[in-house]
C-alpha cells in the first residue's frame with residue numbers, strides 16, 4: 001500500500017520541531033506517555049454524559065482505577081472510560097484545589113462558552129479585559145458568537161502593564177454585570193485576585209444579586225499547578241477555565257474547575273453560585289458539546305499525573321526563571337518590553353518602537369532562522385491585528401527541552417542579530433539579500449536545538 005502523504009508531513013514536522021526552538025508562549029512539547037494516551041483506542045468510544053462518583057468513599061487513585069461505579073452516560077461499554085475520566089477529574093481537582101472539574105471541553109474556547117452558557121442569559125453584561133490590552137478573543141471580541149449573545153464591557157491595563165483595577169471597579173459599579181472575568185493571552189504580571197474578589201463583593205452589594213467570578217488561566221495554569229503563580233480558586237473565584245496544552249503541558253483541550261456543590265447533572269438546579277459545578281456540567285454536555293474526546297481526556301489524565309509530581313514544581317519555577325533571564329537579556333540588547341519585563345512565562349517585545357520594524361516582518365525573519373514566535377498587537381497599537389508593532393514570546397516549550405539561563409542569553413543575541421538584518425532590509429521587507437547571514441544564524445540555532453531533544457520524538 002502507498003504511504004499516505006500525511007505521514008511524510010508528520011516526519012517533516014518532527015524535523016521542524018527538533019531543529020528549531022519554539023518560543024510561542026502558548027505551545028509546549030508533551031511527553032511520550034501523553035502522546036501514547038492520545039493516540040489510543042479510547043478514540044473509538046462514544047461516552048456522552050458523565051461518570052458518577054456516587055459510592056466512592058476512598059478517593060485514592062488505586063481505588064478510582066479499580067472500582068466500577070454508576071454513571072450518567074447514554075451508551076453502554078463505559079467501565080474503563082468511566083474509571084479513566086474519573087482519574088482525570090480527581091487529578092485536576094487535586095492539582096487546582098477545586099471542588100469540581102469538568103474535563104470534557106474540546107478546547108479553551110469551548111470551556112469559556114460553556115461557562116457563559118451556564119451562568120448568563122442573552123444580553124447579560126460581562127466585564128472582561130480589553131483584547132488590545134492582552135485579553136483573549138473569547139472574552140468579547142465582536143467576531144465571536146458569545147459577543148453576539150452577551151454584552152461584553154472591557155477594562156484595560158495601566159501604562160505600567162498591570163490590570164487597571166480602578167477602572168474595573170468603576171465599571172463594575174456603573175454597569176449591572178453578571179460575570180467578572182480575569183484572563184488574558186498577553187499579560188505579564190501576577191493578577192491581584194484578592195482585589196478582584198473585593199470588587200465583586202462591592203458590585204454584588206450595589207446590584208443586589210450574585211456575580212460570577214471567573215478566571216481564564218489558559219496561559220498560566222501550569223505555573224499555578226506548579227505553585228509558581230497564585231491560584232484564583234483560593235481567592236474566592238467560583239470558576240477557573242484553562243487550556244491543557246500550554247504551560248500545563250498536556251494534549252490540546254480545555255477543562256473547567258469550579259467551587260461549590262457537586263451533584264447529579266441530570267436534575268436542573270437553581271441558578272446560584274453554590275450550584276455552579278452542576279450548572280457547568282449541564283452547560284458542557286448537552287449544552288454546548290456532544291460526545292467527549294475520551295482519548296484526549298486520557299491524555300489529560302496522564303498530563304495531570306505528571307503535573308502532580310514534584311518535578312513539575314521545578315519545571316514551573318524554571319519557566320519563570322528563564323523568562324526573566326530572556327527578558328533581561330533582550331532589554332540589554334535594546335528591546336523595549338511591555339510592562340518592563342515579566343513575572344510569568346511571557347514577554348511582549350515592542351519591536352516597532354525599538355527598531356522601527358513591524359512585528360509581522362520580524363516574525364517571518366525569525367521563522368527563517370528556526371526561532372518561532374508570533375506578532376502581537378500592543379495596547380493602542382496603530383498597526384492592528386495584521387501589522388502589529390510587537391512580538392509575543394515565552395519559555396514553556398524551551399524549558400521543557402532543558403534550555404536554561406545560559407541559552408536565554410544566546411537566544412536574545414540571535415534575536416538582536418535578526419532585528420539588525422530586518423533594519424537593514426528596511427521598508428522593502430525583502431530578505432533575499434540577507435540569506436547568507438540568516439543561514440548562518442539558522443545553522444547556529446539548529447546546532448543548539450538538536451542538543452536538547454524534543455520529548456516524544
Ligand SMILES: Cc1ncc(COP(=O)(O)O)c(C=O)c1O
Nearest residue numbers: 107108109136184185216218243
Ligand atoms: C486566555 C485564553 N483563553 C482561551 C483560549 C482558547 O483556547 P483554544 O485555542 O484551546 O480554544 C486561549 C488560547 O490561546 C487563551 O489564551
